[in-house]
Amino acid sequence: MSSDQIDRELAWLGRLWQWRLAEHFEAAPSAEPTDAPPPEPLPALLAALPAPLHGRDARALLWLAMAPWLQPALLDMLFARRSDTGRGFTEFGGLAHGEHGAFAPTGETACFLLGGMEGEQRLQAWRLLHTLTALDQGAWLQLGAAPEGQAALCGAWRPGPQLLRQLLGPLAEPVQAAPSASLAHPLRTGLGWSDLVLPPMTLAQLEEIVLWRTHRQQLLVDWGLGRRLKPGYAALFHGPPGTGKTLSAALLGQRCARPVMRVDLAALVSKYIGETEKNLAQLFDEAERQDWILFFDEADALFGKRSQVSDAHDRYANQEISYLLQRVEEFPGVVLLASNLKGNIDDAFQRRFQSVVAFALPRPAERLRLWREALPAALTPAPDVDLPALAQRHEIAGGTIMNAVRVACLRAAQRADGLLRAADLDEGVRRELVKEGRSL
Structure with missing residues (x-):
């Protein structure tokens, strides 16, 4: 998307705010801001964004979330204070800032922009917020958790990782949060998809993962399969060492434009009761927020067969596997497991893989x-x-x-x-x- 298009969209957002504030303070009739029509979107913009973000109100909320990233001064007008009390305007929303901080919009800011103080319009805006944050599990727009004891609309209105990637490209990568407690590390490669030397069947199965990642919104939401299918995609890569399992995982991240995080099993698994489950919860929660692809190398160590219960240690080990199985099933993204031997993986996991990809020795x-x-x-x-x-x-x-x-x-x-x-x-x-x- 060109910088000219972004500048036009942000300039429109500025005009929209000027109209809203004039309507609010001057008690003008609450009507469509005919002096602030949205710019005609370029094809590149429409191609980059899913259809629910093409509408006027959705575009306004999109650029409201991106404004602190692209033009922080654009929202400075919302720092205005009441002449009688010296306090800010509650209806503008926004989070508390230091002396030089940019105005960070909240859900309240978004609802005020679209609906002002009119009840029905605010309800419509609130419904739109709910729709947009549910889009692709928050990959495009997010409403953060509100401070304790405050209403839900007090949460930060912010861009999701997919939106940041579309608009900022490589610049979006540094803003991704680091894995909690170093439970996972980025998996990268300097090679490309054309460097994969694999049998056609194996390549076709890898392509299926890319297809699911590209069209999951259509399958699960638009076509209603989300009522019957699990929200994520789990795949097992099995085969001898050196046959391309790790490289394939890294290249899938390239194809899907998502970070692939290699799970550090040594940091994840703890000898203390309950700590492994706590680490797993932390890992999967962070992966869902950041839309990571999770890669478990040498997965036998964590996804191995459950043992007969003969003592408390066996019982807790089996409990950890059961909890892991639950988190994999609930995870809305892609989970990749690599193992040298398919038979080492617990049967309960194998039944739940969407694909089992064999990496054979090359011919x-x-x-x-x-x-x-x-x-x-x-x-x-x-x-x-x-x-x-x-x-x-x-x-x-x-x-x-x-x-x-x-x-x-x-x-x-x-x-x-x-x-x-x-x-x-x-x-x-x-x-x-x-x-x-x-x-x-």
Whole structure:
């Protein structure tokens, strides 16, 4: 979306506020502000926003939420104070600020903008707020929790992560809250979707996750499937190490334009009774607020089979798994689990996965592509390097290929001759096979 379009929308919001304040203080007839029509939206704006945000009132509330981010001074007019008491105007809403803080709108601010002090119009505005905050589980607009003892409209009126991402792009990432107590960490990659070397069936299953993330609002709300389907999507990635499970999770985040958070199981699981459930609640609550994709690597440690109860320890361990199962079912976003062995995952979880994605060892043609893409362009393969033969001879995963290439590149750097030699690649493969308990 262009900056010109954003400037036009915010200028319209400013005119709308001027009309509302004039109507409020000058007791003018409560009529449509014909001197402040909304600008004609550009196609880019309509394409970026879901249909419920295209209407005049919804657009006004959208830009009200974004104003503190884009033009903080635009709402300074709402800092006005009563001449008789010196206090601010309660009907304007807004949160308390320091001396130099920008005006932060609340639900009350939004209702006053649309309805002034007229009862029926305020009710309509309140209904619209409810509709917009429910849109895609608060991904676009949010009404924060009100301070204790105050009405719900006293909560902050703010943009959701999807709206921030659409309008701010990469600038929106720093404003995402950090995971509570370091329970999860961002999973990133410098590769792209085209770098995935996987069988067509596996790629199709990954595409299904992207499709669900893109169209879940249509499925669950517009088509009414939310009455019969769980709100989220859980998928199990299983297969040998190095076959692309973690890379696929990171690239799904790229495709869905959402942060993928890798859960730190060491920080999550506690030996103290009740602490693991507390950490899980904290993690899933934060993930829902921030619209994260959660990735549980080596998921066997947490999602493993429940044991027969022989003592209190077994009982509490099973209780933790049951609570985890409940949170996964209730989570409205995407949960990805990775395991080397599908059979290690508790049956109760397997029945609830929307997809189970197998990551098999690559076939010869896929291994050849992996070898070719792994070699750095800065090095020249020696005449004795036969990549098709390597790909045919060694049934190994992509991660293993990369480790073998690393060994060969280190040797080339030591020689400083710019050549990648077959003997070095063979030595790299030999070392990896020994690590796996295999031999050439």
